[in-house]
Amino acid sequence: xxxxxxxxxxxxxxxxxxxxxxxxxxxxxxxxxxxxxxxxxxxxxxxxxxxxxxxxxxxxxxxxxxxxxxxxxxxxxxxxxxxxxxxxxxxxxxxxxxxxxxxxxxxxxxxxxxxxxxxxxxxxxxxxxxxxxxxxxxxxxxxxxxxxxxxxxxxxxxxxxxxxxxxxxxxxxxxxxxxxxxxxxxxxxxxxxxxxxxxxxxxxxxxxxxxxxxxxxxxxxxxxxxxxxxxxxxxxxxxxxxxxxxxxxxxxxxxxxxxxxxxxxxxxxxxxxxxxxxxxxxxxxxxxxxxxxxxxxxxxxxxxxxxxxxxxxxxxxxxxxxxxxxxxxxxxxxxxxxxxxxxxxxxxxxxxxxxxxxxxxxxxxxxxxxxxxxxxxxxxxxxxxxxxxxxxxxxxxxxxxxxxxxxxxxxxxxxxxxxxxxxxxxxxxxxxxxxxxxxxxxxxxxxxxxxxxxxxxxxxxxxxxx
Numbered sequence: 001x002x003x004x005x006x007x008x009x010x011x012x013x014x015x016x017x018x019x020x021x022x023x024x025x026x027x028x029x030x031x032x033x034x035x036x037x038x039x040x041x042x043x044x045x046x047x048x049x050x051x052x053x054x055x056x057x058x059x060x061x062x063x064x065x066x067x068x069x070x071x072x073x074x075x076x077x078x079x080x081x082x083x084x085x086x087x088x089x090x091x092x093x094x095x096x097x098x099x100x101x102x103x104x105x106x107x108x109x110x111x112x113x114x115x116x117x118x119x120x121x122x123x124x125x126x127x128x129x130x131x132x133x134x135x136x137x138x139x140x141x142x143x144x145x146x147x148x149x150x151x152x153x154x155x156x157x158x159x160x161x162x163x164x165x166x167x168x169x170x171x172x173x174x175x176x177x178x179x180x181x182x183x184x185x186x187x188x189x190x191x192x193x194x195x196x197x198x199x200x201x202x203x204x205x206x207x208x209x210x211x212x213x214x215x216x217x218x219x220x221x222x223x224x225x226x227x228x229x230x231x232x233x234x235x236x237x238x239x240x241x242x243x244x245x246x247x248x249x250x251x252x253x254x255x256x257x258x259x260x261x262x263x264x265x266x267x268x269x270x271x272x273x274x275x276x277x278x279x280x281x282x283x284x285x286x287x288x289x290x291x292x293x294x295x296x297x298x299x300x301x302x303x304x305x306x307x308x309x310x311x312x313x314x315x316x317x318x319x320x321x322x323x324x325x326x327x328x329x330x331x332x333x334x335x336x337x338x339x340x341x342x343x344x345x346x347x348x349x350x351x352x353x354x355x356x357x358x359x360x361x362x363x364x365x366x367x368x369x370x371x372x373x374x375x376x377x378x379x380x381x382x383x384x385x386x387x388x389x390x391x392x393x394x395x396x397x398x399x400x401x402x403x404x405x406x407x408x409x410x411x412x413x414x415x416x417x418x419x420x421x422x423x424x425x426x427x428x429x430x431x432x433x434x435x436x437x438x439x440x441x442x443x444x445x446x447x448x449x450x451x452x453x454x455x456x457x458x459x460x461x462x463x464x465x466x
Contacts, residue, residue: 035051057082075119083128103116115169123179163370166373199233229249253281264323275303277305298325321383324382343394392422394421403428406433414435438463
């Protein structure tokens with residue numbers, strides 16, 4: 001079940017060779033101040049910065065430099081053969097006026113729809129670099145987070161949890177859409193209104209050295225924790241490396257997605273050939289998450305040398321009975337977890353209140369995205385699969401909950417999971433149900449007091465090896 005290292009070496013080398021071309025851009029700089037950008041944060045300066053990007057691209061490429069200062073901006077659209085460099089001491093901070101974000105056709109949370117443009121956009125481009133040690137601040141806490149919580153409370157009272165995320169319309173901080181040969185490195189990303197870095201329908205992307213901070217210390221939860229502020233989302237994309245990042249957010253830290261329900265099944269583009277390595281996940285819902293959007297499939301993934309500190313989940317696989325697709329050929333190894341509530345969890349029927357749209361009344365004019373979410377998926381297409389997953393060399397300490405949960409479906413058991421050299425210190429070992437061919441080699445469970453309670457096995461299909 002361990003994936004071919006030769007395969008990964010081959011495509012990783014190809015990716016690196018492709019991306020070195022981005023270092024061959026013309027050696028000329030375009031300082032946004034030379035185009036009239038105001039660096040004191042007093043006025044919207046999008047037009048001037050966009051002008052610098054456009055002129056750089058028109059001249060054949062180069063580097064657009066956001067030099068020291070504070071710049072108030074609305075969505076910016078990068079061009080091919082351009083490096084967009086936010087220098088140390090510079091800060092781009094997003095407008096809090098929703099009217100400043102034009103709608104674009106994209107995919108968001110698994111379905112295609114019109115959505116407010118991201119603050120930083122790479123759309124249909126190639127050979128693009130985003131770099132620098134400056135800050136890109138979405139200011140989500142000032143308008144978009146409170147808007148979400150207000151609407152969520154209202155929608156939940158009406159039984160509409162499944163649609164509220166799509167009706168709020170919060171902008172993503174940075175989106176790479178239908179693009180290739182893109183490098184994102186070293187930036188400090190803060191307080192995203194919604195997802196932070198979204199890579200969708202794209203190829204050959206390197207994300208290196210990002211620092212993401214989407215929580216505010218010392219502030220009550222609904223004011224200080226950014227809802228659905230995922231760190232790096234890879235969505236129906238291939239040949240992606242994410243490395244050396246440090247993420248503190250309020251949802252999945254590093255996550256793979258490939259479409260939701262009928263819409264995702266129709267698009268049917270997998271997420272594949274992914275490496276996630278040498279990262280730190282702090283607060284958030286998951287150091288590494290596959291799903292819940294699995295409709296196009298997720299496969300050929302390596303995750304290694306990562307550390308989770310205080311995330312809710314460590315390694316997580318999730319889907320639902322109307323998603324379809326599945327997760328396979330995943331190799332995870334050399335992982336540390338400290339104070340992670342749920343270190344390893346598989347769940348095939350995740351969060352029903354969110355996952356399953358309700359039937360709509362006939363004759364009423366509903367938004368298109370409501371209709372997509374509510375469209376029934378036949379069982380033969382909707383039942384997902386999880387299979388051929390290897391987890392090795394994992395050390396878990398101070399877990400306050402259950403260490404391992406594998407919860408498959410009767411109609412689709414979790415199959416072919418191999419755990420080796422896994423030591424879990426947890427309040428309880430966990431449970432396995434609806435699973436086949438689960439092999440545990442040198443896997444230990446212990447409570448903080450040193451007790452070794454038994455794992456709850458409802459399958460009678462686990463092979464323990466010393």
